[in-house]
Amino acid sequence: MNVFESPGGHAWSLAIHGGAGGRVEELGVQGDGEYEQGLADAHRVGARVLEDGGSALDAVCAAVAALEDNPLFNAGRGSALRRDGSIETDAAVMFGGRAGAVAALGSARNPVAVARRIMEDHAAVLRTGVTEEAVRSWGLETADTDYFLTPGRIAQLDNVQAGRIPAQTHGTVGAVAMDRNGRLAAATSTGGMVNQVPGRIGDTPLVGAGTYARDGVVAVSCTGSGEAFIQGVVAHEIAARVRHAGADLADAVRDVLHEEVGGRGVTGGIIAVGADGRVVVAHNSPAMFAATGRGADVTVWS
Ligand code: ASP
Numbered sequence: 001m002n003v004f005e006s007p008g009g010h011a012w013s014l015a016i017h018g019g020a021g022g023r024v025e026e027l028g029v030q031g032d033g034e035y036e037q038g039l040a041d042a043h044r045v046g047a048r049v050l051e052d053g054g055s056a057l058d059a060v061c062a063a064v065a066a067l068e069d070n071p072l073f074n075a076g077r078g079s080a081l082r083r084d085g086s087i088e089t090d091a092a093v094m095f096g097g098r099a100g101a102v103a104a105l106g107s108a109r110n111p112v113a114v115a116r117r118i119m120e121d122h123a124a125v126l127r128t129g130v131t132e133e134a135v136r137s138w139g140l141e142t143a144d145t146d147y148f149l150t151p152g153r154i155a156q157l158d159n160v161q162a163g164r165i166p167a168q169t170h171g172t173v174g175a176v177a178m179d180r181n182g183r184l185a186a187a188t189s190t191g192g193m194v195n196q197v198p199g200r201i202g203d204t205p206l207v208g209a210g211t212y213a214r215d216g217v218v219a220v221s222c223t224g225s226g227e228a229f230i231q232g233v234v235a236h237e238i239a240a241r242v243r244h245a246g247a248d249l250a251d252a253v254r255d256v257l258h259e260e261v262g263g264r265g266v267t268g269g270i271i272a273v274g275a276d277g278r279v280v281v282a283h284n285s286p287a288m289f290a291a292t293g294r295g296a297d298v299t300v301w302s
Contacts, residue, residue: 001258001284004299005250006292008276012050013178015279016043016063018073018289019171020223020269023302026159027072027152035072035289035302042066043291043298046175051294056185056219057095057116060175064091064112064187067173071150073289074171076110077143078150079191081157082198087148090204091115091189092126092211094219099125101205107132109141112189115205126205153194160195167195172204174211174221176273184219184273186211186235193226202226208236216275217243218252224261224268224285232260238272249274253282 006013018039023029046063050056068076079087091111092101100119103126108114117138118127132142159165172190179185188211190204203210203226210226212235213219220235229235237256241247247255253270261268262284269283271290279292281301290301 001254001262001282002288003250003254003280003282006279008274008278010277010294011180013273013277013279014043014046014050014059014063014175015271015273015281015292016046016067016175016290017221017223017269017271018067018173020267020283020285020288021074021171022285022287024152024156024171026155029072036300038067038070038072039289039291039300039302040298042070046177047294050177050179053180056177056179056183057093059177059179060185060187061093061112061116063175064173064189065110068110068112068189073173074191075173075189077148078153079148080171080194081153082192082196084198085157087191089189089191090201091187092205092207093119093185093187094207094211094213095185096183096215099207101126101207102130103128103201103205105130107142107144108135109143109147112187113140115187125207156194170224172223174223174271176213176219176221176271178273178277182275184213184215184275186213186219186221188221203229206230208233210235212236212239214239214243218249218272218274220270220272222268222270225266228261228264228266229268231264232256234260234270238270242274249278250280253280257282257284
């Protein structure tokens with residue numbers, strides 16, 4: 001397991017991730033640095049919001065939207081394909097004790113924006129069956145199938161179905177932030193697991209499993225084999241250990257990843273920001289795409 005911890009004490013903090021699945025060979029990325037550039041760019045987008053005094057909510061939504069727009073990552077454009085070759089996306093956001101989430105979404109360009117809209121709408125916390133018309137009526141952008149579907153992801157599904165690469169192939173994007181007012185936010189967005197069965201919903205849109213934020217405690221965004229994160233209620237379990245048992249944040253992240261994810265024989269990664277702005281990035285997978293820091297001092301993992 002790899003665990004990174006950065007000290008808190010700054011005016012704001014931001015960490016983002018691009019999934020724990022590693023590089024997708026079928027996407028045909030030739031040169032080095034494309035994944036790293038995508039992560040650095042998305043981090044910069046969120047960091048600018050926080051630097052300018054914007055909210056943690058605005059920052060995580062902006063960073064996640066940038067990753068959704070980048071076809072290298074499994075969310076929004078370039079999402080992984082389900083068993084029948086279709087794409088459905090899931091996303092969640094949490095801020096200020098409230099959450100919004102969407103599952104099995106069809107045509108919204110930025111699922112995280114839909115999750116935020118659901119949070120702000122008060123009619124529900126988690127919605128499915130959100131139509132293209134509903135997305136448009138909220139003033140959010142829609143896109144057709146060709147926008148989301150990339151040749152690399154089609155080839156990836158072929159390879160999984162032919163048994164040429166492992167079935168448990170994953171990826172997801174997320175962000176956690178503490179703003180200048182000490183408020184915490186988390187957002188996560190995904191196309192789910194490659195070749196997933198119709199109707200499967202992973203941990204990403206389930207508040208407390210893949211996404212959780214509580215002011216004064218922690219904000220968490222997860223990636224990996226979703227069933228383990230759901231059954232271990234991983235994001236909330238980390239918060240509970242910090243809040244009720246006074247656990248050190250890095251210990252809580254490490255132990256929960258070890259017990260609830262590793263203990264179920266699967267892999268994943270977690271990013272978390274504590275109430276003091278401390279950032280923890282941990283994964284038991286071979287790789288994890290992530291970025292944290294500020295200004296010229298941004299660390300990118302790939
Ligand atoms: N956790 C996501 C899901 O289970 C996939 C991933 O993070 O790789 O849908």
